[in-house]
Amino acid sequence: MTVVEGLPNPSSVPPVREPKETSIIRALQLLDVFMGDRTVWGVTDIARQAGLPTSTTHRLLSHLVDGEVVTKDGPDYSLSGRLFELGYQLEFTRPQGLRDVSGPFLGELFATTGLTVHLAVLDRAQLLLVNKISGLHTYQSKYHVGARYTATCTALGKSMLAFEDETETRRIIAQGLPRRTRHSLTRPADFLVALAEIRKTRLAFNREESYLGEFCVATPVLRFGKAIAALSLSGSPAQLESPQTHGLLIRIANDLSQILDRQVQLK
Incomplete structure (x- = not known):
C-alpha cells in the first residue's frame, strides 16, 4: 500500500462509528421486522427487510439479545417474552x-x-x-x-x-x-x-x-x-x-x- 507523505496511513485510521443515539434507534427499528405474520427470522432476511448491511444488523441484534428484547436460537431470532411483559405495562x-x-x-x-x-x-x-x-x-x-x-x-x-x-x-x-x-x-x-x-x-x-x-x-x-x-x-x-x-x-x-x-x- 502506498502511503502519501503528509497524509495518515489508511490502515491506521479508526473506522467511523455512528453516534450511540443512531445505533439505539436502528436497533429498535429492527423490531418492526417482527410486526408481520412471520415470527422467526435469520440475520440475512432481517438485514434485507431493514435495508441494512448484514454486519450492522448482526451487531445491532447482539445488543437486542443482550438486552433480552430478542431471543437467539441458533441462527434464528425472535422476540422475547420480555416484550410481552413490557406490553402489559x-x-x-x-x-x-x-x-x-x-x-x-x-x-x-x-x-x-x-x-x-x-x-x-x-x-x-x-x-x-x-x-x-x-x-x-x-x-x-x-x-x-x-x-x-x-x-x-x-x-x-x-x-x-x-x-x-x-x-x-x-x-x-x-x-x-x-x-x-x-x-x-x-x-x-x-x-x-x-x-x-x-x-x-x-x-x-x-x-x-x-x-x-x-x-x-x-x-x-x-x-x-x-x-x-x-x-x-x-x-x-x-x-x-x-x-x-x-x-x-x-x-x-x-x-x-x-x-x-x-x-x-x-x-
Whole structure:
C-alpha cells in the first residue's frame, strides 16, 4: 500500500462509528421486522427487510439479545417474552386499565349477541386492537389483538375519528385515504359525510372496506365528547343491521364510559 507523505496511513485510521443515539434507534427499528405474520427470522432476511448491511444488523441484534428484547436460537431470532411483559405495562393494558375494566362489557356483548367483539384505541391514522372475544362458532374476523389497521377503512377507526379534533381529522384525510378494497372510501368529501352521519347516530359501519367479506358495526367510548376507545361487533350483514344490536352496542359503550369516568374521579 502506498502511503502519501503528509497524509495518515489508511490502515491506521479508526473506522467511523455512528453516534450511540443512531445505533439505539436502528436497533429498535429492527423490531418492526417482527410486526408481520412471520415470527422467526435469520440475520440475512432481517438485514434485507431493514435495508441494512448484514454486519450492522448482526451487531445491532447482539445488543437486542443482550438486552433480552430478542431471543437467539441458533441462527434464528425472535422476540422475547420480555416484550410481552413490557406490553402489559402500557396504561390501557395494566390492571384496572382500559383493557381490564372493559373486559366484562365485552363479555356481556358477546354473551348477548353471539358476535365477535373488538376493543380498539386510536393512534393518529391507525387503530390499535386492544382486545377481542370470539367463540368456536362465531365469525372469525381478520383483526388480531396487538395489530394496527388503517383507521379510515374500519368501523372502529371511523367511529373514533368522527369525534376527533377536526384539525387532526382533516390532517389525516389530507395524507390520503388508502384503498384497501373496492369498497373503501377514498374521496375526502364522501369520508367527511360518513363522519357526520356517525356523529348523529353514534354508529359506524365497515362494509368490506378493509377486507372483502368483513362486516362490522362500531360505536365510540366517549369521555367529554372525545373518543378514548371504540367497541365493535363482527358478523354477517343481516346480524349487524338489527336495531336491537345497535342499541345494545351503544348502551354498553355508554356504561363503560361511565365506569371509566368514575375511575378518573377517584384518582
